[in-house]
Amino acid sequence: MSNPESIKRPLKIYLGIVAITVLVLGLVFFRTVFLAAAVAIIGGVLLEPVIRWMRVRWRLPHGLSVGITAVLVFGGLAGMLYGGYRLIAGQVQRLAEQAPEIKERLLNRAEELMRQFPWLKSTGAELNLGEHAQGVFNGLLKVLAVGIEGAASALLVMMLALFIAANFRPYGRGFLTLFPVERRPRVSSLGWGSIGVVRKWFFGQVLVVTITATLTGLALLIIGMDYWLLIAAITLPLSFIPFVGAILTGIIAVVLTLGTDPDKVVWVLLAYFLIQQIEGDLILPIVMKGRVRMPEAHLLLFLLIMGTSMGIVGVFLATPLFAVLHYLYCQAYVPWVERRPATARDTPVG
Numbered sequence: 001m002s003n004p005e006s007i008k009r010p011l012k013i014y015l016g017i018v019a020i021t022v023l024v025l026g027l028v029f030f031r032t033v034f035l036a037a038a039v040a041i042i043g044g045v046l047l048e049p050v051i052r053w054m055r056v057r058w059r060l061p062h063g064l065s066v067g068i069t070a071v072l073v074f075g076g077l078a079g080m081l082y083g084g085y086r087l088i089a090g091q092v093q094r095l096a097e098q099a100p101e102i103k104e105r106l107l108n109r110a111e112e113l114m115r116q117f118p119w120l121k122s123t124g125a126e127l128n129l130g131e132h133a134q135g136v137f138n139g140l141l142k143v144l145a146v147g148i149e150g151a152a153s154a155l156l157v158m159m160l161a162l163f164i165a166a167n168f169r170p171y172g173r174g175f176l177t178l179f180p181v182e183r184r185p186r187v188s189s190l191g192w193g194s195i196g197v198v199r200k201w202f203f204g205q206v207l208v209v210t211i212t213a214t215l216t217g218l219a220l221l222i223i224g225m226d227y228w229l230l231i232a233a234i235t236l237p238l239s240f241i242p243f244v245g246a247i248l249t250g251i252i253a254v255v256l257t258l259g260t261d262p263d264k265v266v267w268v269l270l271a272y273f274l275i276q277q278i279e280g281d282l283i284l285p286i287v288m289k290g291r292v293r294m295p296e297a298h299l300l301l302f303l304l305i306m307g308t309s310m311g312i313v314g315v316f317l318a319t320p321l322f323a324v325l326h327y328l329y330c331q332a333y334v335p336w337v338e339r340r341p342a343t344a345r346d347t348p349v350g
Contacts, residue, residue, distance in 0.1 A: 038317055039313070043158065050069050091230040102260060103259070190332055209236055212275065213233075224261075225260075226256075226260050227260075241316065244303065244315070
C-alpha cells in the first residue's frame with residue numbers, strides 16, 4: 001500500500017505547476033487588467049498608513065480620513081504636475097522651437113564622425129539613423145496624443161487604490177478565507193511582510209530619486225547646460241527604473257548637449273559619472289540600509305521580461321514586484337524545500 005505522503009507531495013508540485021501556468025497565461029492575455037490591479041494594490045498599500053495615522057492621531061472618523069486622504073492625493077498630484085509644468089514650460093517651449101536646429105546639428109556631427117571614421121558610414125547606413133530619429137519624434141507626438149486617455153486611466157486606477165486603502169483590512173481578511181484555517185496565520189505573516197517590503201522600497205526609493213534628481217539639476221546648472229531643469233525633471237521618474245533609468249537620462253543629457261553646446265559634453269559625462277558614484281557608494285548604502293536586498297542580475301532579467309511583455313508600466317512595476325517575489329522566495333519557498341521553519345536569516349535585507 002502506497003504512503004499517502006509520497007502521493008501528496010508530487011500532487012502539490014503538479015498543482016503548483018498548473019497554478020503557475022494558469023497565472024502566466026492570465027498575465028499574457030489580461031496584462032492590462034493585471035497592470036492596473038497591481039498599480040492599484042501598490043497604491044492602496046502605500047495610502048493605508050496615511051488613513052490609519054489620521055484615525056489614530058487626530059481621532060477622525062474613517063470616512064473623513066479617507067476623504068482627506070483623497071483630497072491630499074489628487075490635490076497634491078495635480079499641484080505637482082501643474083507646478084512642475086510651470087517650472088519647465090519655458091525650457092520645453094524652447095526645446096520645441098530649437099528641435100529642427102538641434103536635429104540638424106546632430107546630423108552634421110554624425111557626418112563629421114563618419115568622415116573621420118569611415119567604418120561608421122556603413123554602420124550608420126545599416127542602422128538608418130535618420131529614420132530612427134524621425135521615429136523618436138513621432139513616438140513623442142504619439143505620447144502627447146494619448147495623454148488624455150492615459151490621464152483618465154490613471155485617475156481610475158488612483159480611485160481604485162483609494163478604495164483598497166479605505167477597506168484594507170476587510171479585503172485582507174477576505175483574501176485569507178481562500179486558504180485553510182490552519183494556514184491563515186502563516187499566509188497573514190507573509191502578506192504583512194510583503195506589504196512591509198513594498199513600503200520600505202517605495203519610501204526609500206523616493207528619497208534616493210529626489211536626491212539624485214537634485215544633484216543632477218545642480219550639476220547641469222553649474223556646467224551651464226540650457227535644459228538643466230528639464231533633465232532634472234526627467235530624472236525623477238526614470239530613476240525609479242534600476243540600471244536603465246540612469247543610462248537613459250545620461251543619453252538624453254548628452255544628446256541635448258551635443259545639439260546645443262558640444263564643448264560641454266565632456267563635463268556632462270563627468271557630472272553623470274560622479275553622481276552615479278555618489279549614489280551607489282554613499283546615498284544607496286545609507287538610505288537602503290536594513291531594506292530588502294535584491295540580486296542585481298535577477299532583477300535586471302525580470303526588468304527585461306516585464307518591459308518586453310508589459311511595456312513601460314511593466315518596467316516601473318518590475319522592481320516592487322520582484323522585491324515581493326524575492327521576499328516570498330526566501331521566506332516561503334526555501335524553507336518549504338528545506339523542510340524547516342523560516343528564520344531571520346531567510347529575510348533578504350541589506
